[in-house]
Amino acid sequence: MKLYNLKDHNEQVSFAQAVTQGLGKNQGLFFPLELPEFSLTEIDDMLNMDFVTRSAKILAAFIGDEIPQEALEARVRTAFTFPAPVSQVEGDVGCLELFHGPTLAFKDFGGRFMAQMLTAISGDKPVTILTATSGDTGAAVAHAFYGLKNVRVVILYPNGKISPLQEKLFCTLGGNIETVAVDADFDACQALVKQAFDDEELKTALGLNSANSINISRLLAQICYYFEAVAQLPQEARNQLVVSVPSGNFGDLTAGLLAKALGLPIKRFIAATNANDTVPRFLKEGEWKPNATQATLSNAMDVSQPNNWPRVEELFRRKIWRLNELGYAAVDDETTKATMRELKDKGYLSEPHAAIAYRALRDQLKPGEYGLFLGTAHPAKFKESVEDILGEPLPLPKELAERADLPLLSHHLPADFAQLRKLMMAR
Numbered sequence: 001m002k003l004y005n006l007k008d009h010n011e012q013v014s015f016a017q018a019v020t021q022g023l024g025k026n027q028g029l030f031f032p033l034e035l036p037e038f039s040l041t042e043i044d045d046m047l048n049m050d051f052v053t054r055s056a057k058i059l060a061a062f063i064g065d066e067i068p069q070e071a072l073e074a075r076v077r078t079a080f081t082f083p084a085p086v087s088q089v090e091g092d093v094g095c096l097e098l099f100h101g102p103t104l105a106f107k108d109f110g111g112r113f114m115a116q117m118l119t120a121i122s123g124d125k126p127v128t129i130l131t132a133t134s135g136d137t138g139a140a141v142a143h144a145f146y147g148l149k150n151v152r153v154v155i156l157y158p159n160g161k162i163s164p165l166q167e168k169l170f171c172t173l174g175g176n177i178e179t180v181a182v183d184a185d186f187d188a189c190q191a192l193v194k195q196a197f198d199d200e201e202l203k204t205a206l207g208l209n210s211a212n213s214i215n216i217s218r219l220l221a222q223i224c225y226y227f228e229a230v231a232q233l234p235q236e237a238r239n240q241l242v243v244s245v246p247s248g249n250f251g252d253l254t255a256g257l258l259a260k261a262l263g264l265p266i267k268r269f270i271a272a273t274n275a276n277d278t279v280p281r282f283l284k285e286g287e288w289k290p291n292a293t294q295a296t297l298s299n300a301m302d303v304s305q306p307n308n309w310p311r312v313e314e315l316f317r318r319k320i321w322r323l324n325e326l327g328y329a330a331v332d333d334e335t336t337k338a339t340m341r342e343l344k345d346k347g348y349l350s351e352p353h354a355a356i357a358y359r360a361l362r363d364q365l366k367p368g369e370y371g372l373f374l375g376t377a378h379p380a381k382f383k384e385s386v387e388d389i390l391g392e393p394l395p396l397p398k399e400l401a402e403r404a405d406l407p408l409l410s411h412h413l414p415a416d417f418a419q420l421r422k423l424m425m426a427r
């Protein structure tokens, strides 16, 4: 697969290069040159396949020229070891639960597939994964790469702005996983990562690679679970499907739109954010005016300058879709809390990110349509706030329980690139 840099279309790279480089020149995102499309019959056949076989076929449509289908299928089988079930919440609404992996969040799909691609591509060459996390990416990446030979992982996160259990999940591993609590917000962590990628000396010395949602391999993996969702729906629902995506950096929405571009029947998407509403305001008013990032209940979506938005715009442009067909909503914390209680009354236990997507969906779903919202994290990952809002204790799943009492091993830094650089070069 060839990809081009969105900031300089003349820079074109292979999938292998895009995976190892992460970003192109001037911090440009890579985007596929060809957008494959399946026929209706192919889609029907694929929807009858099992998750791994189908996912390998989807991924082969993009990268089959670089990684043969059989090898790809073996890699997918190693990465996707857990299900993505659709749980029926109401007659016309289901939740695509993406939190049944080892770190209980949707990032397990992308993180684990990326680890497979990176080791397939780089062989024995040492690499350093540098990534910023607003909560869940860190855990998924740390667990996906933990113990892999020749891979060092450095993860930056906003100090005090992720949930205590999220922190425990990835800052207690040690070994090849280094974590850095930065005294700033997520956007500042992301800016530090970008600065590191602009530093040629650092990049070459460490074999730098980013594993956040800008890495194309993660995005491609995420396409697969949209197909898995549709495969579980009855025909009537497939024909009238609206998907609501809780959005921060807009990676998940990009993947969903790529699934639609491949031919998956999705009538429309809703981009649901919290009070960090740069995109909803842009879609409403036509002006890109990011505000300062606000801390909210759905902390993993506290992003005011979403990284993947240029890819969304490019896809709309390439497919000649109209941006005004993209639904949107910004949901504040009070409404999020009320929605979590509403869902509980319907017998469905949720957490703030999924509740935002449900709210937007419930408010915008029309009669005759079927709505799917993405459950991006297990409620127990936000135990404190979920218990507080719902007023009942939540048992910890074993993935969290076994780390809850371990000591945190993080470094602690101000948002200062020179200090981060020193730490990274120290080894």
Ligand SMILES: Cc1ncc(COP(=O)(O)O)c(C=O)c1O
Pocket: 105, 134, 135, 136, 137, 213, 246, 247, 248, 249, 250, 251, 252, 253, 300, 301, 353, 354, 376, 377
């Ligand atoms: C639980 C959860 N929901 C939603 C999102 C938003 O996903 P994206 O950044 O792909 O928009 C994140 C991102 O970190 C997340 O952790």
